[in-house]
Structure formats: C-alpha cells, structure tokens
Amino acid sequence: MRIDKYICDTINITRSQAKRLISAGRVLADNVKAKSPALQIDENTCTVQLDGKTLKYSRYIYIMMNKPKGVLSATMDRHAMTALDLIDQKDRYSDLFIAGRLDKDSTGFLLITNDGAFAHDLLSPKRHVNKTYEVLLSHDDFYGYEQAFKKGIVLDDGYVCKPAVFTALTECRCIIKIYEGKFHQIKRMFKSLGNEVVNLKRIAMGDVSLDPCLKEGEYRRLTDEEYELFLNEINKNNL
Ligand code: URA
Numbered sequence: 001m002r003i004d005k006y007i008c009d010t011i012n013i014t015r016s017q018a019k020r021l022i023s024a025g026r027v028l029a030d031n032v033k034a035k036s037p038a039l040q041i042d043e044n045t046c047t048v049q050l051d052g053k054t055l056k057y058s059r060y061i062y063i064m065m066n067k068p069k070g071v072l073s074a075t076m077d078r079h080a081m082t083a084l085d086l087i088d089q090k091d092r093y094s095d096l097f098i099a100g101r102l103d104k105d106s107t108g109f110l111l112i113t114n115d116g117a118f119a120h121d122l123l124s125p126k127r128h129v130n131k132t133y134e135v136l137l138s139h140d141d142f143y144g145y146e147q148a149f150k151k152g153i154v155l156d157d158g159y160v161c162k163p164a165v166f167t168a169l170t171e172c173r174c175i176i177k178i179y180e181g182k183f184h185q186i187k188r189m190f191k192s193l194g195n196e197v198v199n200l201k202r203i204a205m206g207d208v209s210l211d212p213c214l215k216e217g218e219y220r221r222l223t224d225e226e227y228e229l230f231l232n233e234i235n236k237n238n239l
Contacts, residue, residue, distance in 0.1 A: 003029055004037035006048055009059045012093055026051050060115035061093050062227055065219035066210060067110040073101035083110055086217055099123060100131070100205065103184065108133070108202035109210040112219070121234045122206075128162070128179040129206045129233050133186055136199035140172040145193065149176065153189045161189060172198070206233040 004018040007027065019037045021027055027034045028049040029041050041048065043057045067073065067083055074082045075097055083098060099111040099119035113119055122129055149166040165177040178185060187197045203210050207229045214220065222230075 001041065001043050002037065003027065003034050003039040003041050003048065006041060006043055006046075006057060007050070007055070010048075010055045010057055011050070012061075012090060021050065060113060060118070061091065061096070062115065062118075062222040062230075063087070063091065063096075063112040063219050064208075064211060064214070064222055064226070065110040065112060066214040066216050067102055067107055068216035069105055069107055071217075072104055073098045073110060080104070083112060087112070087219065091221075100181065102202060103187075103200070106200040106202065107216060108200075109205055109208075110202075111205060118230070118234075122230055123181070125180060127234065130177050130179050130204075131181065131202060131206075132175060132177045132204040134169075134201045134203050135174050135176055135186060135190070135197055137172045137174065137190060138196040138198055140168075142166075142168045142174065145174075148193060149189070153192050155182070155185075155188045155192060161185070164189070175203075206230060 004015055004022060007013065007018040007021065008015055013021075015037075022034050022037050025033050029039060029046055031047070031049075048055045048057070065083060065086065070081065071086065072080045072082045075084045076082055084092065084096060087096070093114045095114040096112055097114070097116075097119070099113055100123055102108065102110055111119075111122075121127065145168070146166050149164040152163055153161045155161065159182065161182070162179045164179065167175040169175060176186060176189075178189075182188070186200055190197050208222070208226045211220065
C-alpha cells in the first residue's frame, strides 16, 4: 500500500496532511526517510515511524465508551447529544457507527467502530454473543425470577426470550445476562414479571467488561486483548 494511505488510516488524518508530514521528512519507512507519498510498503512488515515514534497500522478503530444517560446511541441527531459527539476530533473517523445500541436513558458499555464486518459478526443473532446488565428495579420481590429467566420470559408481543441468567443483588439490584438483543429487551422482560427498570447499565459484552476507570462520557480504544476476546467470541460461535 502507499505510505500516505498507511499514515491516514493509522492516525486519522487527511491525505494532504500525510503528504506534508512526508515532505517535511518526518516519516521513516524501515529506518529510511520516505521521499514520496506514493512509496509502496507492505503494511504487515514495514516499520513506519513518525517523528521517531513507531506507528501500528490499523484501518479500523474500536472504542469502548461508558455512555451517560440522555445521550443517543446514534451518529448524529439534530436535537439530542449523540455518543459520537463525545468522541474527540482525532478519533472521529468518518465511518464510525454504534455496534449494539443502548436506550437514551441507559448507561454503560457502548462499542463504537468503523469495522462493519466485525460488528456484523459480533452482533449476528445467530452468534448469541451475550450482554450483561446491572439493573435497578422498582421492587425487590425476586421470587421465581431465576427460574423464569432460565425458562424464557414471554414478552408483551408473545415472543419467548432465550434463556437468560438472573442474579439477585441487594436493594432492588440484580445482574442479568442475555444472549440476544430485542428492542427494549431488558425493560420488557422485567415488565412481563410485573417489575419496572429504574436504571439500566450495560457492564459487559461477551467476555469484555466495561472498564471501571471510565467515567460516564469517557471512552478509550479497546486493548489488543479485548479485541482478541471479541474475535474469540465470534470464532467460538462460528456458523
Ligand atoms: N434493554 C433495554 O431495555 N434497554 C437497553 O438500553 C438495552 C437493553
């Protein structure tokens, strides 16, 4: 691939910005100053440095955000603040989208990426990648809940949910793990049991947990290990 494209993809700058870096002599390819933006390199083997710092080629970006309440799981909206509005300019790749939405009043783990194939595989209903939520309910009479979730809750439209794992905590709180993603699923499941969701926070997707250091509204890139965990999840459930 061309070295200017490599730089654009990796640090999210425009072609002309990349060309300027190259003509200023700030870019090395395998320890040799790159003289032309058209220089062909192998992105898998070439060591590219910018101002002495080695770049790691990545066409895609994977972001873990702790979504706050009141923010839409959308790329843009004319009225409300969206999750993408919370992303810094330097990370705002043009083709970012939300992989697995949360309701406006829900908080927690939002995955944002520009890797369509990855998101498609991860979210495919056939793959049953689980999602875990911490829920605050209006009352804590949880009698029979564990069994009911195990058996499959029947939603208001007659849909029978896949078995889910319910764990009671204290003071009207519980953890629920589901293996599918129907519209407003958690709220509707508890409604079927005569309870009401007061607060809903997604705390994990598959084996990847929301980073407890992320305050609401903050985000960071997935680590290589987290990305691998998602890939394992996709491959484990390969069709
Ligand atoms: N289920 C819901 O009801 N809301 C969410 O935001 C996520 C799952």
